[in-house]
Amino acid sequence: MRVIKIGVLGLGTVGSGVVRLLRDHQAKISSITGCQLEIKTIVVHNLTKQRNVDLAGIELTDQFEKVLHDPEIEVVVEVMGTVDTAKKYVEQLLRAGKHIITANKDLIATYGAELAELARENGCDLFYEASVAGGIPILRTIVNSFAADRIVEVKGIVNGTTNYILTQMSQQQVSFAAALKAAQNLGFAEPDPTNDVEGIDAAYKMVILTQFAFGMNISMKQLKIGGISDVKLADIQQAKELGYNIKLLGIAKLIEDQVDVSVGPVLVPKDQPLAAVQNENNAVLVTGAAVGETMFYGPGAGELPTANSVLSDIIAVTKDIVLKTTGSRFNDFQRDLKQARPADVCYSYYFSLKVKDQPGQMLKITQAMSEAQASFHLIIQSELDDQHARIVMTTHQMSEAQRNQVVAAFGALKDVEVVAAYKVLPE
Template sequence: MNKQIQVGILGFGTVGSGVIRILKDHNAKIRQVTGEEISVKKVLVRDIEKNRGKISEGIQLTTNEDEVLADPEIDVILEVMGSIDSAKMYITKALKAGKHVVTANKDLIALHGNELVALAKENQCDLYYEASVAGGIPILRTIVDSLASDNIQQVMGIVNGTTNFMLTKMTNEHQSYEEALKEAQELGFAESDPTNDVDGIDAARKMVILTRLAFGMNVELDQIETKGIRNLKSIDIETAKKLGYRIKLIGTAEENNGGVSVSVGPILVPEAHPLASVQNENNAVFVVGAAVGETMFYGPGAGELPTATSVVSDLITVAKNIRLGTTGNVFNSYQHETKLMTDEEILSKYYLSIEMNDRTGLFLELTKIFAASDVGFDKIIQEPIEGGMAKVVIITHLMNRKQEKEILAKLKKADDMNLLIHLKVMEG
């Protein structure tokens, strides 16, 4: 008779309940796939008295984490409680106790992943975190397993469902930023304090993880150029549509000449590009490999069952490793010296919206600013606005980041010109 694998879960919220539901509903299939019986023994909760219905039947609930972490019968810990400090402390205890760990905590993995990976290896424990990026999309395992033989050149994608939902509303229903945020909060897609989502912080943390796995490089959050969507106006979204683009919050990691560049921000995506059609709270990750070419992975980026599916898939991998006696595995075994691309190596086209006095000769001064940095225009729209002013929208030719910085500095100093917004433009 096979040994039963006992599981302890930290957290009984949305994802925790989804994990238990999947383990119960798909028990027969999971038993066949793993050759093991997997059962949840204990769950750490905040409130034992809370009514959780039939889903909690047969499971011991506790408010004391040590009753889960120190239980000698528990083989695997699933951390789905969120937070950073508490989760790190609990996972550290679990690994030191020789327990395998599966977590959905992208903040923890982005900030402390290397430390936890080293601890897992030291204690011959498995550590997996597929659910930390893009919810139900198996992008991490795809990168480290399915694309292991390829040389990945670029990973970019929509990895924050909240901002994609808001941008969808702003694009398709002409909502303002404030209206879209309010609806996202009412539907539970955005927190009461949406800072991490709308300022690009959540996406940046996910890009830390994707960069680590795709390129073997450890990029810090402060090394990622990060912009959010707070300053986006409906007029910019409408102008982008007229020009054949959709604005999406995109995380990008690309490698060139042994260096990597990572950024997060609103980007004008050509209508024909697959990422332009990703709607609502869905996520998508676009991967370019030297051999495979372009591939895209699309699906729900959050939610009870999609995220729980990724957690249980990691648990199944751990169960197989336990059965085969091959534990001590982590996602990011590929490591490479971290090198950042220089400003001269980082290339992009840009969208700039500039408010200026509508007087003779001022447009010539504007063109001279760009010409001095050897940057040309791909598209130009000039429209008069009230008060003797004009708005000029420019899409530049490809330029490097050094040129971008020069132009922005000159526009800031220029009389009678006010840069309203500047965004990257994805090449078609």
């Protein structure tokens, strides 16, 4: 039986999972691929660290060159998790003709296009299923199963930490700060949670999903990114009364021949499948012109789910090696699309304002809406404290340009604070 030798860069959570899964499912993998897959060498930072995974027969080294210059190693799994070093290593490995599998979303979102080109030039595969929504095989599904369709929208809960926090706020009636702390205690949030709670991690994933769904290269700078650190329990409860769950959604949407991509808190009607995705789970809803709405749900992170996605990539590379078909892009679909203009991106909105309780306030607010030619669906005013009222509005559809105008006008009013301005998905 043909033996394929694998190098691994990094032995953290995902790396350990790959070692474990490959060992446990050796027989099944051999029966499918006709090959024996063996991890030969793992490059780590710290050679003396205790590892809780069986490394029998595997060489541990802190020398990257041991993998780079080993002609026996055909496939390299990059699970280090930095960007700059990872990029340098991956480039060298591709030039040396080694196939690459990575779970590094930052790397792919930032340098995916040029690395894919380098891989193609060197006849190498470059796969990264695990980089988006850990255990959900969303990228390969888009490539294989939507090839004949025209995707019109991809929206998803692609960050488990924020979904866990929002679920806990909603179910346990606690503040963002309390829910974050609970998430940190359980290991669902990092000690420095910025990347997750400010929507940055979700945005990296949306860059990759946009590339797969629309064939369009978009950079992080072009994305509109909002997080959840400002989301108030009161708004979660208010939304619930109106029939919505607030979720941190990434949305990439085709608007005629343009694409709009954003990340932020969104009101999702309770009876829609995305609204039911709880805790640390992820889900991606793909709308095809032909197929309609399909949703892919599962764990967004974790050692074994993510390692499973890495292994499906390894199996795909192995099949390509055997069939001598390596070197074609993970995603072949490329198009020149522009970003949609704010005047063309239309949603309904949920506005929540903190207002000093004095006569004439509602008039000024309705004037601001009216000047932007925006219209209400409903207005709810309630007492906030002795001196302040809370005014919540849901609106009819308006463009992003109108939305920006309204928010700016609210913000300019004396004694009015804009607490929330979230998109509302249609029923």
